[in-house]
Amino acid sequence: MAKKVLLWLRNDLRLGDNPALQAAMAAGGTVEALYVHETDRGLRPRGAASRWWLHQSLNALAHDLKRIGVTLHVLEGESGTIVPERARGAAAVLWNRRYGPAEREHDAVIKARLKGDGIEAHSHPGNVLVEPFEIATKTGKPYSVYTPFWQALKQRDIPAPLPKPRGRDAEPTAQADGDYREPAWARKLGAHWTVGEAAAGERLDAFLDELVEGYPADRDLPRKPATSRLSPYLALGEISARQVWHTAMAVAHAEPEKAGSIDKFLSELAWRDFNHHQLYHREDISKVAMVEKYGHLDWRDDPAAFAAWTSGMTGIPIIDAGMRELWETGVMHNRVRMLTASLLAKNLLVDWHKGEEWFWDTLLDADAANNPGNWQWVAGSGLDASPYFRIFNPVTQGERFDPTGDYVRQWVPEVRNLPDDRVHKPWEGGSVKGYPKPIVDLKLTRERALAAFKAL
Ligand SMILES: Cc1cc2nc3c(=O)[nH]c(=O)nc-3n(C[C@H](O)[C@H](O)[C@H](O)COP(=O)(O)OP(=O)(O)OC[C@H]3O[C@@H](n4cnc5c(N)ncnc54)[C@H](O)[C@@H]3O)c2cc1C
Secondary structure, three states: OOOEEEEEEOOOOOOOOOHHHHHHHHOOOOEEEEEEEEOOOOOOOOOHHHHHHHHHHHHHHHHHHHHOOOEEEEEEEOHHHHHHHHOOOEEEEEEEOOOOHHHHHHHHHHHHHHHHOOOEEEEEOOOOOOOHHHOOOOOOOOOOOHHHHHHHHHHOOOOOOOOOOOOOOOOOOOOOOOOOOOOHHHHHHHHOOOOOHHHHHHHHHHHHHHHHHHHHHHOOOOOOOOOOOOHHHHHOOOOOHHHHHHHHHHHHHHOHHHHHHHHHHHHHHHHHHHHHHHHHHOOOOOOOOOOHHHHHOOOOOOHHHHHHHHOOOOOOHHHHHHHHHHHHHOOOOHHHHHHHHHHHHHHOOOOHHHHHHHHHHHOOOOOOOHHHHHHHHHHOOOOOOOOOOOOOOHHHHHHHHOOOOHHHHHHOHHHOOOOOOOOOOOOOOOOEOOEOOOOOOHHHHHHHHHHHHHOO
16 A cells, blocks of 8 residues: 655645645545644744634644545644654655745755655645746846736746545544634634635635626725735635636636736736745845845834834824724735835835734735735835835825725724815814824925935
8 A cells, every 4th residue: 555645734725726735645645734833943933813814724624634534733843843753654745835035945954854764755836826937037037027027927828726636535523733822812803704715715706706897996995895805815825826817717718798807806916926936036025125225224213103003093094094904804905005004114214124024913814925025015125116206195095095985984983073075184174082193294204205215
């Protein structure tokens, strides 16, 4: 009989389109699955919100894996030690790739160690549309500009998703072992989300059925449920980018009237691949400015302003609405992410890394490529970034994208009763009970930021 195979799961918590799981099942022996809450030095620990999602996700996955005869073990410690230990007696260890520089180096060390122990180790395509090393400019360089990347990506055959493997039927009684105590603040997240592979598929289908046609026009309106809300599922791989791509393409084919909107949706999904491309090819993007000169900005140390920003008490309603939405639901609308990030990194001139870390800890979709990639985009240090002189005005942006004020009224009850023409600038016409005056003068801080960036 064929021997045991160890499947090491990381950002790929699904049965469908899971190349490493497919290969493990095809080997014909017993398959044991392992997830490690990694404490190895040099690897970025997950944030608190992401750990909450992960816990639910592992329970759902353990259940699904049991149905195909695979037991999932969840352990905490150094994967550098645990994986080789657990692999003893196995013929092979299989995993899907991850793309951060530290993670790749770490995985390469483990691979070498396993091979040294006489155990095969194979890595498979990770959760991207195209492997970052399989797409390059005409001169063979990594892409640094999004539009040609997107054009090139569209010409590629995106690999078709693999089916869910079938296995022996077994009673699905498993709970992922491992110790998790849910923090009190995280309990509210359960009211907003259903975690797991099945929920991810349902969400995609519902989006393509009901919302995608309005996506191009409505995706920037924070009050409208117009986007897919797939990001937390993609972040932990409960659905793969390839599954999203192919399901959407099939709908575009069957319902040609949706094709234009689906193209727009997939072009946003491609930003995710673009950020992974940068994560793979550049120095640690969560630390190092992609355009070197922006790494030398003279950031201000302003703990009081940072605290007001994190707690949604800046006195600027659309900013506070976004920061409170994040705290309450674990996500924030993309347009408002841009505004809150711009206020921090530009008007307040607080180092964008601090904001990135706050998002990393509080976002359910915290992603090693998308979070720093987008922060660098807003802060102007990304390769294809918003130019430094583009400093969002949160008042005019609020009036444009939340014209009725419904979004800010939802999250900032202090301004609920103000008339529409004041709801985005409550300071005009007196003070508002219980709500602070703006912590910055938007015009003066804009000038200050322009000067600081220009000086570089
Ligand atoms: C400062 C800042 C930080 C961000 N941090 C993250 C993060 O940690 N994780 C994360 O997944 N996204 C991040 N984003 C991107 C974006 O805000 C979210 O992906 C989006 O809001 C998720 O909602 P959705 O799934 O409904 O998106 P949809 O509009 O339905 O898009 C579908 C998918 O495409 C991808 N996508 C869409 N927009 C972007 C984008 N700008 N960059 C990269 N991928 C994109 C996501 O995977 C998303 O789930 C950040 C944006 C900003 C401005």
